[in-house]
Amino acid sequence: MLEEGNIPKLIDLFFAEYLQTNSCAIIQARALQAMSCSIRNHHVAEQIFCMNQEGRKMIEAALGLYSHDLKERLESAKQPLPKPSDTMKKKALFFLQALVTSDSADFDRIALFANAIQYAATRFVDSSNGDNSDIRETTLSMLTRILDQKKNVNVVLDAKEYLIDLGIK
Numbered sequence: 001m002l003e004e005g006n007i008p009k010l011i012d013l014f015f016a017e018y019l020q021t022n023s024c025a026i027i028q029a030r031a032l033q034a035m036s037c038s039i040r041n042h043h044v045a046e047q048i049f050c051m052n053q054e055g056r057k058m059i060e061a062a063l064g065l066y067s068h069d070l071k072e073r074l075e076s077a078k079q080p081l082p083k084p085s086d087t088m089k090k091k092a093l094f095f096l097q098a099l100v101t102s103d104s105a106d107f108d109r110i111a112l113f114a115n116a117i118q119y120a121a122t123r124f125v126d127s128s129n130g131d132n133s134d135i136r137e138t139t140l141s142m143l144t145r146i147l148d149q150k151k152n153v154n155v156v157l158d159a160k161e162y163l164i165d166l167g168i169k
Contacts, residue, residue: 007045010035011054015061029088032062036095043104049086050099050109057161059099060116062092064123093120097142101149110152117146121159126166 014031019026035058039045049055060066067083084092100110100117110117123129124139143156 002126006038007035007049007052007055007163010038011052011058014058016056019149024043025085025088028062029034029085029091031059031093032088036069036091036098040095041102046099046104046109047101056112056116057098059092059113061095062087062088063119064114065119066115076080086135089124089135090132090138091144093124093138096120096143097138099144101145105149105151107152110146112156114155117142117155121156122162 010031014028017028017031034051035055039049057066062084064084070103094114096113097106100113120139121143125143126133127133129135146156147153
């Protein structure tokens with residue numbers, strides 16, 4: 001996959017589907033899944049993907065980081081991306097967790113995904129948001145593993161006030 005240059009091709013395929021008026025979430029999910037399967041547990045592939053800004057945006061978009069509510073859409077000059085399905089969020093979270101908790105993950109890699117980690121921590125942990133319990137459990141697992149590995153706990157600690165307030169509820 002690396003030698004053929006398929007990482008950028010899969011990223012382009014993922015984002016090309018957002019630009020279509022009749023976006024096909026199945027193709028996006030398959031592109032994300034293919035990327036995840038190709039990269040996980042391959043040190044060089046993980047490094048190449050993590051250094052690719054569009055690759056990081058792919059995970060962020062699949063989590064819903066660039067989707068906004070209708071009120072925010074009207075106030076924003078930029079066109080937001082559509083909200084991802086629960087299936088897409090699960091695949092993105094699984095991939096994100098694999099990248100930030102792998103043996104080759106380090107402080108810098110976790111910092112590159114800080115926005116995605118904090119977004120997941122503040123959006124998916126609260127059961128009153130209506131998110132799927134699998135998404136909630138995967139998010140909690142990822143946060144716990146980041147804390148256990150002590151490679152960059154600041155990313156999780158930045159969301160501690162929200163998480164503490166949630167725990168007190």
